[in-house]
Amino acid sequence: MIGSALALAQRAGLPEALRVLLADYPRAAWPQHENFAGLVAFWLDRHLMFRQLTEALREDAEARIDNRIDPQAHVRRLGRFGAMLVDQLHGHHQIEDLHYFPKLAGLEPRLQRGFELLDSDHHAMDALLSRFSEAADGVLQGGEAGAFHTELQGFAGLLNRHLVDEEELIVPVILRHGAQGLG
Secondary structure (H helix, E strand, C coil): CCCHHHCCCCCCCCCHHHCHHHHHCCHHHHHHCCCCCCHHHHHHHHHHHHHHHHHHHHHHHHHHHCCCCCHHHHHHHHHHHHHHHHHHHHHHHHHHHHHHHHHHHHHCHHHHHHHHHHHHHHHHHHHHHHHHHHHHHHHHCCCCHHHHHHHHHHHHHHHHHHHHHHHHHHHHHHHHHCCCCCC
């Protein structure tokens, strides 16, 4: 069980005990590492896509609030990008929980608590995704974009917290051990 201080909505980052490999594999050096191409690059691209989708949704909601986008165009974009974000995040988390996290934890048993933390984040994200979807549905059914924008702001912040923590735990493990047996 993850303590409340480490819950997604409470923490400001990973505890130092879970960042032990990050000292040996700093973020700035990741792209130059021999094990970066392939799985790590793909994983980080997926995370970038999630960030880009939330940013596009934010920009669109703000444009709708300010009457800079046609309401129907906003609805179309929200339906498309919102569904893509929800579907892709659910699939991404499922693959991580069932496949990657158990294998990566086996490579670095001292980081087991970190993988439990990330799994806990995924459960928290399920509730956040439900609230996100409800707020988006309100707009899709003719409601105002302001409530969705507010929900999206909180969602995007917690999603980014999770993505950064996941990257800082997982990428150093893959860089250290390689991606053999993970693909």
